[in-house]
Amino acid sequence: xxxxxxxxxxxxxxxxxxxxxxxxxxxxxxxxxxxxxxxxxxxxxxxxxxxxxxxxxxxxxxxxxxxxxxxxxxxxxxxxxxxxxxxxxxxxxxxxxxxxxxxxxxxxxxxxxxxxxxxxxxxxxxxxxxxxxxxxxxxxxxxxxxxxxxxxxxxxxxxxxxxxxxxxxxxxxxxxxxxxxxxxxxxxxxxxxxxxxxxxxxxxxxxxxxxxxxxxxxxxxxxxxxxxxxxxxxxxxxxxxxxxxxxxx
Amino acid sequence: xxxxxxxxxxxxxxxxxxxxxxxxxxxxxxxxxxxxxxxxxxxxxxxxxxxxxxxxxxxxxxxxxxxxxxxxxxxxxxxxxxxxxxxxxxxxxxxxxxxxxxxxxxxxxxxxxxxxxxxxxxxxxxxxxxxxxxxxxxxxxxxxxxxxxxxxxxxxxxxxxxxxxxxxxxxxxxxxxxxxxxxxxxxxxxxxxxxxxxxxxxxxxxxxxxxxxxxxxxxxxxxxxxxxxxxxxxxxxxxxxxxxxxxxxxxxxxxxxxxxxxxxxxxxxxxxxxxxxxxxxx
Numbered sequence: 309x310x311x312x313x314x315x316x317x318x319x320x321x322x323x324x325x326x327x328x329x330x331x332x333x334x335x336x337x338x339x340x341x342x343x344x345x346x347x348x349x350x351x352x353x354x355x356x357x358x359x360x361x362x363x364x365x366x367x368x369x370x371x372x373x374x375x376x377x378x379x380x381x382x383x384x385x386x387x388x389x390x391x392x393x394x395x396x397x398x399x400x401x402x403x404x405x406x407x408x409x410x411x412x413x414x415x416x417x418x419x420x421x422x423x424x425x426x427x428x429x430x431x432x433x434x435x436x437x438x439x440x441x442x443x444x445x446x447x448x449x450x451x452x453x454x455x456x457x458x459x460x461x462x463x464x465x466x467x468x469x470x471x472x473x474x475x476x477x478x479x480x481x482x483x484x485x486x487x488x489x490x491x492x493x494x495x496x497x498x499x500x501x502x503x504x505x506x507x508x509x510x511x512x513x514x515x516x517x518x519x520x521x522x523x524x525x526x527x528x529x530x531x532x533x534x535x536x537x538x539x540x541x542x543x544x545x546x547x548x549x550x551x552x553x554x555x556x557x
Numbered sequence: 558x559x560x561x562x563x564x565x566x567x568x569x570x571x572x573x574x575x576x577x578x579x580x581x582x583x584x585x586x587x588x589x590x591x592x593x594x595x596x597x598x599x600x601x602x603x604x605x606x607x608x609x610x611x612x613x614x615x616x617x618x619x620x621x622x623x624x625x626x627x628x629x630x631x632x633x634x635x636x637x638x639x640x641x642x643x644x645x646x647x648x649x650x651x652x653x654x655x656x657x658x659x660x661x662x663x664x665x666x667x668x669x670x671x672x673x674x675x676x677x678x679x680x681x682x683x684x685x686x687x688x689x690x691x692x693x694x695x696x697x698x699x700x701x702x703x704x705x706x707x708x709x710x711x712x713x714x715x716x717x718x719x720x721x722x723x724x725x726x727x728x729x730x731x732x733x734x735x736x737x738x739x740x741x742x743x744x745x746x747x748x749x750x751x752x753x754x755x756x757x758x759x760x761x762x763x764x765x766x767x768x769x770x771x772x773x774x775x776x777x778x779x780x781x782x783x784x785x786x787x788x789x790x791x792x793x794x795x796x797x798x799x800x801x802x803x804x805x806x807x808x809x810x811x812x813x814x815x816x817x818x819x820x821x822x823x824x825x826x827x828x829x830x831x832x833x834x835x836x837x838x839x
Contacts, residue, residue, distance in 0.1 A: 482830045
């Protein structure tokens with residue numbers, strides 16, 4: 309099986325700051341892969357570099373066997389779509405949901421827009437009643453559903469998820485996580501998901517990579533994490549922190 | 558100042574906060590009652606549950622267009638609703654302090670951290686500039702900032718989120734308040750930093766015998782940190798219980814909230830979701 313996505317010794321440099329220091333990873337087709345780490349660890353930068361939103365200094369990114377150049381073409385975005393962290397910032401405030409969803413269809417020259425918009429909204433559980441609303445008329449969870457619908461409307465095979473639920477309430481988070489899992493199962497999608505929350509990553513992903521200051525610290529499977537089979541102190545600290553506050557007597 | 562551990566610091570009875578809007582009156586807080594001693598009390602709820610507005614009403618920071626009513630809202634015997642703005646201002650910062658969520662927005666960006674702490678102290682106590690500086694440095698040390706003299710002269714944009722929140726705690730504690738309201742004090746921080754900040758807060762609160770109201774959306778974090786937890790939904794208290802009793806929570810909302818979070822090692826697909834009942838809000 310060829311990897312759906314592979315990243316080889318990727319370096320991202322902002323001015324003089326090395327945000328990613330030679331990171332490599334491979335995600336198999338249909339797999340869900342997680343990236344965890346603290347803020348500034350480079351996990352979002354890695355995702356953005358894949359999407360073409362961060363300056364790659366060296367190294368390579370390969371999607372479905374095809375090596376990516378400096379610029380992403382349309383075909384790339386048909387295959388790879390991204391969902392951002394903040395549904396309050398990632399939807400155009402002056403466009404209706406309908407208009408938001410039409411944009412990618414227009415760019416890629418789809419003729420059957422009507423049908424696709426309806427299907428995408430149904431798929432994320434919004435129904436057509438939401439179609440002509442503006443994003444400020446929606447709750448955080450509904451907005452994130454629209455963002456997911458927008459990412460799905462081109463039928464990509466890879467979804468890049470940058471903390472898709474961290475701006476949402478716990479109960480809404482559960483709904484969105486369930487939705488993402490269901491879509492992945494139904495469409496056999498490949499996920500690359502960033503989160504600072506180890507519990508979410510072990511819930512959603514089979515394998516994961518722990519990052520710290522731009523480097524990959526450790527590669528683990530979700531089962532390793534559950535069994536506490538971690539080798540690095542950094543990961544152990546993250547694990548301990550995820551268990552909540554412990555009063556030292 | 559007497560610090561009797563059994564005394565009641567704050568009494569809240571039937572607190573209501575109402576906002577007039579174009580489409581009618583919105584009751585953000587609808588009849589909340591509780592009392593606080595020298596303990597750690599958690600207020601938990603999701604967005605829109607009224608938890609922050611409860612904290613702000615106690616602090617006297619409700620927006621002017623909103624209406625605050627209560628049968629009783631008393632801090633150490635002082636009727637807060639009858640107190641003059643001048644009296645309330647004297648209470649704020651001196652006897653009741655508040656920590657907000659994100660140090661990026663709650664610290665003054667154009668003033669050095671040290672000057673902000675000194676300003677707080679000198680607003681409430683008559684101390685010389687030199688003494689104020691010494692006390693600010695000591696306070697920065699108390700919140701485990703390693704190089705207080707350096708941080709004293711830094712501006713908020715020059716420090717990390719965790720450091721900023723420590724500075725914020727230092728600023729709030731410098732005047733020696735008896736009660737502290739912490740509104741999501743660690744939500745903007747990384748998980749590991751979160752625990753450091755909570756550890757500092759915990760130590761200072763117990764050393765100084767303060768009452769703490771810890772407002773958060775994170776039920777699990779609150780229950781690991783607080784003595785008692787109040788769960789709010791749609792402006793009302795749906796359940797009040799000891800943090801250690803959380804596993805035996807009665808209300809379906811509390812249980813749903815606990816249940817819907819992914820846990821390491823629990824293989825639940827799909828995650829249970831909250832089935833909101835209209836009668837919870839009734």
